[in-house]
Amino acid sequence: MGASGHAIAFEVRGRSASTRARLGRVTTPHGSFDTPAFMPVATAATMKGLTPAQIESTGAQIILNNAYHLMLRPGAERVAHFGGSHSFMRWPKPILTDSGGFQAWSMTEGTKLTEEGVEFRSFVDGSKVMLSPERSIDVQNKIGADIIMAFDDCPPAKRPEQLPDDPQLSRKRRSNPEEHRKRLEEAIDRTTRWLARCVAAHARKDEQGLFGIVQGGTDLELRRRSVEQVCSFDLPGFAIGGVAVGESPAEIHRTVAEVAPMLPDAKPRYLMGVGYERDILEAVKAGVDMFDCVLPTRNGRKGYVFTPTGALRIRNSCHTLDAAPLDPTCDCLACAGGFSRGYLRHLFMADEMLGPTLLSIHNLRHFQRLMVDIRARIVDDRWFDLEERWPVVRPPGTAEAES
RNA sequence: GGGCGGAUACUCAAGUGGCCAACGAGGGCAGACUGUAAAUCUGCUGACUUACGUCUACGGGGGUUCGAAUCCCUCUCCGCCCA
Numbered sequence: 001m002g003a004s005g006h007a008i009a010f011e012v013r014g015r016s017a018s019t020r021a022r023l024g025r026v027t028t029p030h031g032s033f034d035t036p037a038f039m040p041v042a043t044a045a046t047m048k049g050l051t052p053a054q055i056e057s058t059g060a061q062i063i064l065n066n067a068y069h070l071m072l073r074p075g076a077e078r079v080a081h082f083g084g085s086h087s088f089m090r091w092p093k094p095i096l097t098d099s100g101g102f103q104a105w106s107m108t109e110g111t112k113l114t115e116e117g118v119e120f121r122s123f124v125d126g127s128k129v130m131l132s133p134e135r136s137i138d139v140q141n142k143i144g145a146d147i148i149m150a151f152d153d154c155p156p157a158k159r160p161e162q163l164p165d166d167p168q169l170s171r172k173r174r175s176n177p178e179e180h181r182k183r184l185e186e187a188i189d190r191t192t193r194w195l196a197r198c199v200a201a202h203a204r205k206d207e208q209g210l211f212g213i214v215q216g217g218t219d220l221e222l223r224r225r226s227v228e229q230v231c232s233f234d235l236p237g238f239a240i241g242g243v244a245v246g247e248s249p250a251e252i253h254r255t256v257a258e259v260a261p262m263l264p265d266a267k268p269r270y271l272m273g274v275g276y277e278r279d280i281l282e283a284v285k286a287g288v289d290m291f292d293c294v295l296p297t298r299n300g301r302k303g304y305v306f307t308p309t310g311a312l313r314i315r316n317s318c319h320t321l322d323a324a325p326l327d328p329t330c331d332c333l334a335c336a337g338g339f340s341r342g343y344l345r346h347l348f349m350a351d352e353m354l355g356p357t358l359l360s361i362h363n364l365r366h367f368q369r370l371m372v373d374i375r376a377r378i379v380d381d382r383w384f385d386l387e388e389r390w391p392v393v394r395p396p397g398t399a400e401a402e403s
Numbered sequence: 404g405g406g407c408g409g410a411u412a413c414u415c416a417a418g419u420g421g422c423c424a425a426c427g428a429g430g431g432c433a434g435a436c437u438g439u440a441a442a443u444c445u446g447c448u449g450a451c452u453u454a455c456g457u458c459u460a461c462g463g464g465g466g467u468u469c470g471a472a473u474c475c476c477u478c479u480c481c482g483c484c485c486a
Contacts, residue, residue, distance in 0.1 A: 043439050064438075072440095102438045123440045149438075213438090244437040252437085272438035279437070294439045301442060302435095317432070348442095349431095356442065 006236035008147060008209030010035075010268045010289075014379040020261055020287035023378040026062075026237075026268050028094045028146035029207055030086060033061035035268060035289035036374055038280070038367045039096060040297060044069050045079070045089040047364075048297060049357040052091045057333055058361055059368035061093060062146075064292050067139045068100030068131060072124045076142035084144025096292070097145035099136045099198075101152040101213070102273070105245060113153070115190070133197035141204050149239065149272075150198045152213040153187040157246035184217045187242070188226040191215045199233055209236035211270060217242055218251045220258050227262040238263045239270035240288070244279070253282045260286040277306070277370055278392040284374055285383075296363030301356035303348045306366040310391045312341075314359065319345045332365035334358040 007029055014023035024035040040047060040055070043066040047055050055063065065085050070076060082088040085095055103120070104111055110121035117132030136151035195212050202210050212230040216222035231238060240259050243252055256271060260283065263269045270290035271283050280291050296306060305312035307327045312319075314326075322341040326334060334344070339358060347355030370390055377386050387393060 039438095041439060048439085048442090066439075069440080096438095098438050103440090106438090107440070152438095154438080239438080241438070249437095270438090275437040293437055294441090295437055298439060298441065298443095299436065304436080313433085315433090351442070353442080 006209050007207050008236035016378045017381045019285040021284045021378045023375055024289055030094045030146050033094055036284045036371055037290050038371045039064050039292040040364050041292055041294045045085050049360055054361055058364035063095055065095055065097045067097045067136055068103040070143055071139045072122050076139040080142040095145040096147040097140045097143050099149040099151040100131050101154050105154045105156050133194040134201040137198050137201040147209050149211050150195045150213050152191040152241050154242050155183050155187045184222050188215045188222055192229040211237040211239050213239045213241040215242045218255045223259045231264055237268040239272050241272045244273045244275055252279055256283045257286045260288050277390050281392045296367050297360045300359035300363040306363045308390055314345050315348050326362050332362045334362040
């Protein structure tokens, strides 16, 4: 247990002079990890297609599991039977579980939101499943991650259906902004009430640190109110939720730049679900310490390659005869292993499972190397050359977040 | 030698007089993906063109018709049956 009285301790080891970025270390019952940290996502207690040794080879020091998915299959009790997720998936290092609050947003079909919790329809067998703060914490206690997340109410920025081109949808959204604000208000207050229930239900405070989650969309006033409420709880860390749920990169950057500094300086700050390299860099500069994102793995499995000079789609025909590695500067199993773009393309065209594995490894390593570089830049405060080594140039229309 | 059936775009395969540059599937080409129901989803796929459109095309050649992938003749090739 850390000096704070929590299972999780946070130590700030250095600060950037020109930005709010800080270098740190979080210590958990299963070891510590350096911050700013990128935490890859292993939803169902597996980093799809990778062994723990392969995960470790990417430099990951902490990974995510998802309470909702593990609750449905194989069941929290089953995971507990094997001694919790660390032992179950053979990953001895830190694990963080997401509470399932995000799934209420991403799987809206057939979900019912009440003060009690969210009623889902199980995608496994179609049965009705109630996920409440108490149930989520119970599940997370059983899974046994080092860091567990509050069960929050995470409203979408857009309609959940992925139809950004549908003019009808955007008209609907534009026509009633007050309705959306009302929804956000409801979400932050409910998130606070649910947090109190999470804290009360948490049965393993000495072994697992519970993080609170701030909501409020892109509305600064609502964010401020949410921060006041959530940070009034004595918790070992706080997260910014409700970001990257449909907003533009510019909105993400602005919101994070505003909200991160409001969170307690002495506790780790976790930006949930973000993101692209540019998003991570901007958030680090705003004072965020922890990130998670499915992009390196999900996109890697589809042939999308992250490189310092930008994205590569390995299926593109221009790689057919290319003997070069994905990234000549990369030391991952795929690049240092000498696998050519032409070979990797072949694996994808032939639907061979080694392809997604190797690209996931490469993408994960890409993000870990980005974090190593970012950490090295924080203390000496040299940011300019970092932007030459990583594709972090702000997209057009993004607010000038710094200075 | 005779009889019957078949030949459609990269592949398989629908289409039997105009609504056909031709259903569908595969393949190919390209795109999306931010707290993972994601090996998913979307678009394109004869040529030129932003598009309108124009041209070339349903085995080869000839014909009927205002109009043919579709009907007739003939040739080539393939399959099955009879000799």
